Amino acid sequence: MTHPTPDPTPDAIAAAAPLIAPHIRATPILSLPKDTMGAAPVTLKLEHTQVTGSFKVRGAFFNMLTREVPDVGVVAASGGNHGAAVAHAASTLGHASRIFVPRLIAKDEKLRRMRDFGAEVVLTDGSVADCMAEYAAFAEKTGALSVHPYDTIPTLTGQGTLAREIEAQMDGVDTIIVSTGGGGLIGGVAAWCRDRIKVVSVETETTNTLERSLREGPEIDASPSGIAAGSLGGPRLGVQSYEVIRHFVDEAILVDDDATFAAARMLWETTRLIGEPGAAVAMAALTSGAYVPAPDERVCVVICGGNEVPGWFAP
Template sequence: MEIGITRDAIAATERLIRPHVRRTPTLALDPAEFGLAAGALHVKLEFLQHSGSFKARGAFAHMLGRAVPSAGVAAASGGNHGAAVAYAASRLGLPARIFVPTVASPAKLERIRAYGAELVVGGDRYADALAAMEAFAATAGVLTVHAYDERETLLGQGSVGLETEEQLPEVDTLLVAVGGGGLIGGIAAWFGGRVSVVAVEPAEAPTLHRALQAGRPVDAPAGGVAADSLAPRQVGGLMFPIAQRHVARSVLVADDAITAAQRLLWDRLRVVVEPGGAAAFAALLSGAYRPRPDERVAVLLCGANTTAVDFGR
C-alpha cells in the first residue's frame, strides 16, 4: 500500500503504544436477545479506552512516533480526538491546545479541560475548528495531530483491528462507525479483506457513503445526533483508497435508530455510549445491516463521552 498503512506498520505501532493504551475487552451476546438471526454476536468495548474513545491510540502514535517540539501539540476535534490528544499530552508531559466547534458536547469539553489542555471553542462544525487550528499552528511551532487524515492516526487506530482479530479470530464481519475514516481506514488496512468490514454512518452525515458513490472524497451534510463525532465535511484522503479496496459495504442509520441503540445498550447491558459510539450497533437493530443466519458478527462500540445518564437521581 503506497501510503504505508500496512499490517507490518500497524503491528509496529501497536507495540509502540501498547504501554500507554488499554487492551479493551470483548463481550459475547445472544443474538436472539436483540432480535437477530446471526450465528454469533460480539461487541468490542473500545469506549473503555483512555479518554473515553479509540482516539487515544492515534494520539499516542503521533506523540511517540514523531518528534514533538517544546511548544507541544495542537489538534482540531469534534471532542473525542481533542480529549485523546489532551490525555496523551498530559501523560507525556507535553503542552496541548485543542480547537473544538460549538457543537461539541459538554462532556467532551469537560474531559479536555480536565486533562489540562488549553481549549479554544469556536465555529459551528469540525471544519471551522480545523481552520482555526491550522491558522494557529502556522506560526506557533507546534506538532499538529490530525483527527483522521494522517498516517500515524490510521496506524494507531489500526491497532483496534489487530486486537480484535486476536480476541475474535473467528469473526466474519465487523461493523464500524465512520466519521473522518481514520478508525475504519486503519482497521480495513489491517484486515485487508480477510474480514468483511462494514461502514456505518448517520444518514445526516453520509460522508464515506457519498465518497464511495462518487469515487472520491466529496462534501457531505454534517448534521444529526452524532455531529460531534461522525460529521466531518469529507472523509480523509489517506483512508479513501483503503476503503475502496477493503470496506465491504457502507450503510446509513437514522438518528432515531442511533438513540434507540443507545437506550437498548443501557437497558440490556448497562453500557453507556455516546451517539457515535452506538451508530454501528444501530445498523443491526434497525435492519440497515442484516446478517446471515450463520454469520459471526462483531460490533465496535467506539466512544462514551456523554452525560446521557443522570446518576444524581
Template structure:
C-alpha cells in the first residue's frame, strides 16, 4: 500500500505538468445549506478532471516506447492519459465501453490526441480488448484506478488541499476507488473522508455493508465517470483502514446539486462531481455543529447545458 512518502514524491514529479487547483469558501446561505462549505475546484484541472494527476504519475515513472500507452476509460481517465501522452510525445489509444460513453468525453479524448475505440457491450469487453492491445503492441497499459502509481497521483489532490484549507471532513465521489484510495492514503486519520455514490453506481456502500468487494452493473447519469463494476483492491484496502463513512444519493439528488451549484456560483460540473455535493444538498450527510466540511468537485466534462435539460 502506498503512503504519504509516495504521494509527496508523486507531487514533486507531476507538479510541472498540472494545475494547482483553487478552493473557494461558500458562505452559510450560498447553497441553501445553513452552514459553510469549502469546495476544492479540481474540475478546473487541465483536462477537466483529477485523472490527469494519476496519468502523469504513471507515465513519468515508466519506461515509454514508440508503442505508446493504452487505457480503458469512460472518458476522464482516457482524457488524462491522452493529454499526458501527447505532452510527453507518445501515442495513446483508449478503449471505451460504448454503453457508458458520453459524446463530450469522446470529443475530449480525441481532442487531446488519442485514438478512441468504442467497444460494444458488455462493459468489461473494453478492458479485455485494451489488455490484448497492450500484449500485441507492447504499449504501456495504464489502469484507471487500481495501481500504486495511479493512487499516488490522485492522492496529491489531498496533499494540495491540506495546504489550502483546514477541514474536518471531505466528501468524495467514488467509482473504482483510485481517487478516494489516494486521498485516504494521504489524510489517513487526520481528516474524516466520506465516500459518496449514486444508487445506480454504488459499489463502495454495499461492499462496506457486506465487508467484501461487491460487483455491480453501473448505470445512470454518473456512470461514465463512476461506472466501475467494483472497487479496486487498493482503494478497498485503504477504505477498510481509514474510510469514515459512506453515503448514497439518487440521480435526482445529483441533478439538484448541479442546479444549486450553478445558481450559487455559475459553476458547471459533471454529474460525478455533483454526486459528492449532493450528499449535502440532499441532506444525506448532516455535519455536526462547527464541523468544517469540504467537497471535492472532481470533474467538469459535461455539456454546459446538459444538466438543465434533465432538470
C-alpha cells in the first residue's frame, strides 16, 4: 500500500546521524534467547545507556545544531528526560537553558539530573497542558529557542536516528516495540521504518495518548496518571508526530501499571538492567503477553530511558 510521505524522510534521518554522532553514544544492543522475556527471542536496544540516560539527547542536539540559538538560550517543557537532554546539549554547545516542569509529575531524580546538566528548572502548577502553555509563553516573550519534546520535524529527525542505528546493529529486524508519550520517539522510529519494519506502540491504560488519538482523533486532552506518567505523560500527540504515526505505526497496545512493575522486575532479574517506568512499559508488552511475536519474528524492544531511582519497582 502506498502512503503519502510525511516528514521527516529516511534520507533526512540518515543525514542527521553523522551530524549528532560526535555528541551522543551509539548505544549497544543485547540479544536474549527464547523464553527469557517471552516465548520468542528478543533484542533489547539499551538506549538508557545514552549520555543523559535516554534517547531524548538525539533530538536535542539535532535541534541546536540545525537551528539558530539566540543569546537568551533555549527553553523546553519536560517531565525530566527531555529536560536533561536539552540542558546537556545546551551546556555542551555553550547555551543557557530553562526547563519548565509540571509539579504534579516532577520526580526528584529527574529534577536533579536536569539541574546537574546545567538547566534552570521552573516548577509549574496545574496540568501538563498548563506547563506547556507557560513554556510556550516564555519562548514567545523572550525569543529563546523552543525545543519541543515531540512536535517538531528536527526532534523527530533526531529521534529517528535510533531506529537507523538498530537496523545497522541487528542482523535483520521485523518489529520494533516502543513506549509512547507525546510521540517523538515512536514518530521518529516510524519515519525511518515506514512500511519496511513493523512498529508497535505500548502505553499504560492511564497514559494512552496514542491509542486514544487513533480512536478519537488528535484533538484530545489527556490527563495522564499512574507509574509511567512522568515519562509518558503527554496531553496529546504532536501534530507532526501524529501524521507519521497514523500512517506508519502498525499496532497500539495498552498494559496496566502492575504489568509495568512486573516487567521492570523481570528485566532486573534476567539482565541486571534497570529501566525507568517508561522503558518497562515497552517490555511489558512481551512479559504480560499483550504482544506475542511469531516464532521467527525478529523483535527489538527499545529500553528508552533509565532516569529513575534504583529499586523503584521493588514490591
